[in-house]
Amino acid sequence: MTKPATDDDMTNRTATHGPAADRVPGLDAAAGPFGRLREQLLGAAERFGAGPLSDILAGIVEDVDRALREPLEIFPVCHHSPSSATAMVRRLREKRPKVIYLELCEDLRPLLDELRNCTLPVALQSFASEIDGFPESWAPLSVIAPITEASAEYQAISYALTTSGVELVLVDRSTDHVFQWEPRDADKDDSDSGDSSGSADDEAALHGDAVGVEIGDLRPRFAELEEHLLHHGKVRHWSEWWDQYVEQPLVDADYDTYRQVMVLIGSLFRRLRPEGSARTRVDEDRERYMWTRIREHLASSGADPADCLYVCGAFHAASRVAEFGLHGATGTFEISPRTATKWQYGLIPSSHSAIEAQFGLAPGSVSIAAATWAKALQRSGIRPFRLTASAPRKARVKPTKPTVTVTDRLSQFLTTAPTPHGIDEQELLGWCVDIVRLARKNGYAASTADAIAVYETSVLLAGIRGRRRPTPYDFQDAAVTCIEKDTVPGRRDIARLCEILLGGDRVGKVGYDALPPLARDVLDRLRPLCLDLKKRTKQRALLDLDAEPHLRPCSDLLWILRRLLPHGVAEPIMGSRRLGERAIQESWDLAIGRNMRAIVELGYEGVTVEQVLEQRLRKAVHAPDATAAGALAAVEDSLLYLDSRRFTNELGARAVELLSAERTVDDAPEVLRRARMLLAYYQTTEPELPEWLKAFVTAGYAHYCTLLPTAFTDDATGARQVAAMLGFLLGMENLALSLGCDHTQLELAVQQSHPEDPAKVALLWAAQTQLGLLPLDELRRRCDDLLDNPLVVPSFPLYLSGFVQALEPVPSLAPLVVEILSKAFARLPDTVLLPWLPKLIGTLKDHAAEMVPVLVREAGRTFPATLRALDDWTPPWSAAPAASAPSARATDAGPAGDLLAEHPATCDAVAALLGLPPDWPTPSSPASKANPLLAEHPATAEAVAALLT
Structure with missing residues (x-):
């Protein structure tokens, strides 16, 4: 937001742009048509005792005099202003100019012919998705210029396009220059974007985040002045102040009064703006740009300035740059060339609420302006210019060249109270009845008493605010006060219903041909x-x-x-x-x-949409940050939507290049998932795999074998990525070997891996088991040792996480993982188990969420389905393995002898501790060395036998 001006700012501004600096050459300060007005303003300023104020007021008068004496007639406008539109219609029918210079981006000119195929409001748009010469963070670039029927620029466009012999020339900077002149830092509050956050409503978001270009942004950039005007005008928003004190008095004013008042307001706001801001510099460069283009066209076409009309914002009509006017300085401003950005142009639908949201106008203000325009047409009887698809071009009417005589209309306008053209009694009564009807339709408990209350409150608010008659804003406030309750029963509140009643949020349409x-x-x-x-x-x-x-x-x-x-x-x-x-x-x-x-x-x-999708996919896979996973996703999109074998093979070949060039394995899980999906698709739909997919498998096998030892030891690489690498290597090994890969490469990669992280250690053990380098019994023993070691138990969930993720490359480990979990819950004491459970659950959730269902299914196959079956259930890992030589190890010592025969290793270990040789009898000699041991300790054997029976 523009900062408020200080006294020092005003003093400095006056010293540079006071009356002496702005005075038209050859024009005496006391002479001219505005001499008397100048004296009155200077006398008033002296009574206030403010030196800078005198200079500002005198400078305003000279700005008006200067603009009106310019040989090229300047038509000052305000954007979406019904008073500007009515004045424009009157002036065009009177002057019949041959050339119209319009303040609008010069490269938007070809779009204007398509307006005849649209229903207003619409917006002219310039768009660029691929930029050159601007920061990449700005892409895509978009500039829009909304057009409504109640605007002077539309009337000028319609006149030029429906009248033969009339040339329409756009003289404002191009859309490329709009962004060239944008500040390159993040702070754009002082820029000329005209953009606002808007609202979340669908209609308000029609313009998106495009930069808005408007003609005649008449709003004071001096915060203290705007606050002062709103306070003393007893209004809430600048749009309401403008409608009350400018639009309504000017809508029926004569042309000279209109011009002088608009230039006066533009000059006032211009002189109260802080000098040196980025916004000021941009505005001055725009003025230099426009006057340069105007002089270039006059020189090349030979047009008579008396037959021309320059339509610009009132702010720019009071310009003080040296290039101002046909006799201004030449050769002092150089227009920079456009960048290499390729711009596209088109028309997009717009709406009243979209315009209000983008340019910071009060909700409903554009609809109220449209209603004011319609009433002005009906009251004055003037016939506006309109573009229609079937309307023929009208015959050229011989232009008139009225003599330019500048007379003082400002004095009378500023000292005479305007004739009220507000709401009449019948119109206000109709609105009060209609708003109650709309409220009841939308769920409000409104009645006839509410209609009377709205009427009386509207009159009361107008009196409190010093108005002779209620305005639409008074009516809206009264309706909200009298009808709206604590809650809104439907989608629309009363303020929104008032907007609909006063004209609605009109939404434009772009015709088929446009x-x-x-x-x-x-x-x-x-x-x-x-x-x-x-x-x-x-x-x-x-x-x-x-x-x-x-x-x-x-x-x-x-x-x-x-x-x-x-x-x-x-x-x-x-x-x-x-x-x-x-x-x-x-x-x-x-x-x-x-x-x-x-x-x-x-x-x-x-x-076509197919061409756009192909271009986007190709751009994505060739981007600097493209990855192999992204290229595989592009291959999938190509198969789903484009059905182009050539293009799919091109994307697949790019995926092979990206995978071979990657130096990290961050995307390994996504690569594995998409590669498996594409393999399954081709294996079920095609007689053979495409060449690019074969190359991807062989390149991925060699790539992941090379990176596997480093990934195991790198702290930046997670267990999930390592598990995905192993899943690619082990899951696609048969296909890779059939395509010429070497199994030894994988074995060497596994043997060279020496991880320290518990989860990666578990993954390594699982890979060694799958390759036959580690027997399953040895892996089970290692897991038992981990559970028996009190120093390792706190980190056991990490090992378990690795085992769960190992189900991706080695799904046959599911029974072992269930077994490990069961042993942990059965053997660990509560003092260890309870603190361990939260960590276990968090580990499974964060690192192995997709593998938990596999684990649950395996547990469902392992454990009994009912509680009754659980009483007699024996875990499969607790069942006795078959004896290696049961006939040779049978004894006649009863149940205890059978136990020792089934577990010879235990008996041999005990015998070794006792110093006895581990000799077992043959079938013909049932006597055993263990018999003396059993005879000496019968209680132990009987207790063990009792447990087993």
């Missing part, structure tokens, strides 16, 4: 759906693709639109599209008409 080829192609191809896609309501499309196969192209197009456009344009309710799948029925929610802006912008990138 759409880019892509948008027209989309509408043509969706025609078999038999829906009116231009409607702004959401529509449901039902597609029975088996019964109506001619709708399959519509289905294909809708899926591409869903892929390219923002959420909400085309959303499937029923049906899906995956590799190898095709739905037989689909249901869609379509909002094509509401999101026509997005489709128009899509048309800037290509002629």
Whole structure:
């Protein structure tokens, strides 16, 4: 926001741009048509005792005199102003100019001819997705210029395009220069963007984040002045002040009064703006740019300035740059060349609320302006200019050249109270009745008493605010006060209902002929759906693709639109599209008409949606930050939407290049998932794999074998990435070997890996087991040792996390993982188990969420299904293994002898401790060395036997 000006700012500004500096050469201060007004203002300033104020007031008068004496007639306007529009219609019909210079981006000129195919309001748009010469963070670039019927620029455009022999020349900076002159830092508050955050409403978001270009931004950039005007005018917003004190008095004023008042206001706001700001510099450069273009056109065309009209904002009409006017300085301003950015142009739908949100206007102000314009036309009887698709060009009327005589109309205007043209009694009564009707329709408990209350409150508010008659803003405040309760029963509150009543949020439409080829192609191809896609309501499309196969192209197009456009344009309710799948029925929610802006912008990138998607996929895989996983995703999109084998092979070859060039394995899980999906698709639909996929498997096998030892020891590489690498190597090993890869390379990579992280250690053990380098019994023993070691128990969840993630490359380990978990819960004491559980659950959630279902399924196969079966259930890992030589180790010592025969290792160990040789009898000699031991200690053998029976 512009900072308030201080006394020092005013003093410095006056010293540079006071009356002496701004005085027209050869014009005496006391002479001219405004001499008396100048004396009155200077006398008033002296009574206030403010030196800078005298200079400012005198300078304002000279700005008006200077603008009106310019040989090229300057028409000052305010954006979306009904008073500017009515004055423009009157002046065009009187003067009949041959050339109109319009303050609008010069490269938007070709779009103006397409306005005849649109329903206003619409916005001219310049768009660039690929930029050159601007910061990459700015992309995409978008500039819009909204057009409404109640605007002077539309009347000038309509006049020029419907009258033969009239040339329309746009003289403002190009859209490329709009961004060239933007500050390159992050702070854009003082820039000329005219942009605002807007609202979340669909209509208010029609312009998106585009930079807005408006003609005649008449709003004081001096915060203290605006606050002063709002306070003493007893209004809430600048739009209300402008309507009350400028629009209504000027809407029926004569042309000379209109011009002088508008230049006066523009000069006042200009002189009270802080000097040296970025906004001021941009505005002055725009003025130099426009006057340079005007002189260039006059010199090249030989047009008579008396037959020309220069339409610009009132702020620029009071310009004080040296290049101002036909006799201003020349050769002092050089227009920089445009950048290499390629701009695309089109028309997008706009709305009253979108204009209000982007340019910081009060809600409903554009609708009120449209209503004021309609009443002014009806009251004055003037006939506006309009563009229609079928209207022929009118015959040229011989222009008149009235003598330019400057007379003082400001004195009378400033000293005479304006004739009120506010709401009459019948109109106000009608509004009060209608707002109650709308309120009841939207769920409010309103009655006739509320209508009377709104009427009386409107009159009361107008009296409190010093107005002779209520304004639409008074009526809106009264309705909110009298009808709106604590809660809003429907979607719309009373303020919104008042906006609808006063004219509504009119939404424009871009005609079919004015759409880019892509948008027209989309509408043509969706025609078999038999829906009116231009409607702004959401529509449901039902597609029975088996019964109506001619709708399959519509289905294909809708899926591409869903892929390219923002959420909400085309959303499937029923049906899906995956590799190898095709739905037989689909249901869609379509909002094509509401999101026509997005489709128009899509048309800037290509002629068909297929071409746009191909360009985007190609750009994505060749971007500097492209990855192999992203290239595989592009391959999948190509298979789903484009059905182009050539393009798919191109993307696949790029995926091989990206994978070989990667130096990290961060995307290994995504690469594994997509590679498996594509392998399954090709193996089920094609007789053989494409060459690029074979190359991807062999390159991935060699790539991950090379990086595996480093990944095991690198702290920056997580266990999830290592598990994905092992999943690629072990899961696709058979295919890789058939394509010429060497199994020894994998074995060497595993043997060279020496991790220290517990999870990675578990992964290494799992890989060694799968390769046959570590027997399963040895792995089970190591896990038992971990549980028996009190120093390792606190970190056991990390080992367990590694084992769970090892299910990805080695799914056969699922029974062992269930066994390890069961042993942990059975053997660990509560003092160890309870603090361990939260860490275990967190580890499983963070690192192995997708493997937990596999674990649960295995547990379901392992454990009994009922509680009764659990009483007699024996864990499979606790069952006795078969004896290696049961006939040779049988004894006659009863149950205890059978126990020793089944576990010979235990008996041998005990015998060794006792110093006895581990000799076992043959079948013919049942006597055993263990018999004396059993005879000496019968109680132990009987206790063990009792446990087993």
